[in-house]
Amino acid sequence: MINDPTSTIAAQLAITIDGQQTTFTEGETIYQVSKRLQKDIPTLCYDDRLDAFGGCRLCVVEVEGIRNPVASCTTKANDGMVVKTAPPHIEKMRKTLLEMVASENRQIDVDPLRGLASQELATLVNKYGARGGRFAGAKSGTSNLQDANPFILRDYEQCISCYRCVRVCAEQEGDYAISIANRGFETQITTEFNNDLRDSDCTFCGQCIQTCPTGALADKKAIRAEALPEPIKKTRTVCPYCAVGCSIDLMTKGDKIVGAQPAMDGPANKGALCIKGQFTYDFIQHEDRLKKPLIKQADGTFKEVEWDEALKAAAAGFAKAKAKYGRHSIFGIASGRAPHEAAYSMQKFIRAGFGTHHIDNCSRA
Numbered sequence: 001m002i003n004d005p006t007s008t009i010a011a012q013l014a015i016t017i018d019g020q021q022t023t024f025t026e027g028e029t030i031y032q033v034s035k036r037l038q039k040d041i042p043t044l045c046y047d048d049r050l051d052a053f054g055g056c057r058l059c060v061v062e063v064e065g066i067r068n069p070v071a072s073c074t075t076k077a078n079d080g081m082v083v084k085t086a087p088p089h090i091e092k093m094r095k096t097l098l099e100m101v102a103s104e105n106r107q108i109d110v111d112p113l114r115g116l117a118s119q120e121l122a123t124l125v126n127k128y129g130a131r132g133g134r135f136a137g138a139k140s141g142t143s144n145l146q147d148a149n150p151f152i153l154r155d156y157e158q159c160i161s162c163y164r165c166v167r168v169c170a171e172q173e174g175d176y177a178i179s180i181a182n183r184g185f186e187t188q189i190t191t192e193f194n195n196d197l198r199d200s201d202c203t204f205c206g207q208c209i210q211t212c213p214t215g216a217l218a219d220k221k222a223i224r225a226e227a228l229p230e231p232i233k234k235t236r237t238v239c240p241y242c243a244v245g246c247s248i249d250l251m252t253k254g255d256k257i258v259g260a261q262p263a264m265d266g267p268a269n270k271g272a273l274c275i276k277g278q279f280t281y282d283f284i285q286h287e288d289r290l291k292k293p294l295i296k297q298a299d300g301t302f303k304e305v306e307w308d309e310a311l312k313a314a315a316a317g318f319a320k321a322k323a324k325y326g327r328h329s330i331f332g333i334a335s336g337r338a339p340h341e342a343a344y345s346m347q348k349f350i351r352a353g354f355g356t357h358h359i360d361n362c363s364r365a
Contacts, residue, residue, distance in 0.1 A: 015030075015033055015078070017033065017084075024077045028077050029072060029073055029074065029075060030072035031043075033077050034072060034083070039085050040086075041058075041059050042058045042059065043058055044056040044120060045163065047167075049172055049271060052073040052074045053073070053162075053163065054073055055162060056160075057097055058098070060093065062083065062085075062087055062090055065082075069090060091128075095128040099135055102121070102131065103133065103137065104139055104160065104185075105121075105157065105158050105214065106157040108131065109122050110122070111215070113222040114153075114222070115217065117164075118214065118215035138185050139185075140186075141159040141188065141216070142156055142188060143156045143157045148196060150221070151206070151219070151220055152202075155217070155218060158214045158215055160216075162213060164211040164213065165189060165207075165216075166178050166179060166180055168211045169207065169208055173207055173272075175201050175202060176201060177191060177200045177203075178191055178200070178202070181194075204275040205273060206219065206275070210261060221259065222251065222258055224258075225258035228253040229253075231253070232258075233251070234249040234252075234261070235249065237249075240339055240340070241274075242276075243340065246266055246269035246273055247263035247268065248262055248263055250281070257285060259281075260278060260281050292305065292306070293306075294310075322354060328356050331356075331359075331360075332349065333360055334361040334362070335362060336362045346359065
């Protein structure tokens with residue numbers, strides 16, 4: 001007798017983590033399943049967007065039937081597996097690892113303006129009480145503070161060789177602008193021939209900054225505001241530079257914009273930004289930015305006016321040009337720095353208002 005396949009229910013894969021049984025999908029790692037159960041497994045080399053690396057070893061867990069702890073980020077979940085995420089000997093191991101990592105760095109506490117993930121090491125060191133100098137000694141990493149690029153600070157005395165910056169540059173951006181040289185205490189993040197970033201394939205997207213867990217790579221423009229006394233406030237918005245609609249968090253101190261960070265949960269960008277979205281926010285509060293509309297006078301000078309007068313003058317100019325030269329004499333250019341709603345209104349104004357398709361924008365500039 002042939003069984004009807006539609007009447008057979010496939011057996012579900014199950015794993016037990018800290019006494020809690022749950023199902024999982026084939027191919028998931030212990031770390032991914034644990035995270036779904038909201039288990040607090042520490043990591044320093046892990047980034048959801050990157051292939052699991054298993055370098056920091058902080059995510060090790062105990063698996064029944066396996067003698068040594070295994071890295072949960074690289075170990076696939078198996079049916080019937082029994083896992084303990086934080087038994088005492090594992091927690092002790094994590095504290096020792098953190099003490100070793102912290103001992104190589106110039107400092108643990110860095111300003112949050114350095115980058116999105118810059119507080120990860122300090123948070124874990126505080127949690128495990130791993131600030132002691134038990135392993136004090138040799139330091140690793142040589143900073144390249146002479147790199148004259150205007151955006152990225154390369155403070156490698158803070159580097160812990162997690163390689164998240166190298167991997168995000170390769171796996172997410174496809175730039176391969178930075179790599180790893182040497183071994184042991186001589187390990188160094190570098191560019192080709194150790195040149196400045198401006199002479200490499202770097203596109204200054206800022207992804208290396210935002211994934212760095214120690215602030216070794218930092219936003220040069222943002223950290224200029226470290227001395228401002230006001231607390232940092234984040235406001236979610238949409239990058240105005242093109243039609244992709246990347247979600248970003250503008251960072252402010254008082255009424256001053258001091259930085260921009262990508263939204264990891266942004267539906268359009270998933271944590272990615274280009275150089276414009278990451279670094280070009282200065283125009284908002286630039287001293288040369290116009291605060292009132294200007295009307296050109298007969299002698300060639302410009303006069304500040306209120307909006308009602310400016311709009312009437314503009315309307316009169318459009319009407320005069322259309323009457324004298326025809327509808328195709330009207331040409332509109334929308335600003336790449338304006339919201340998408342404004343760009344839509346601009347093209348409707350030109351197309352529906354004057355009956356011409358002479359409309360473009362400066363987003364490609």
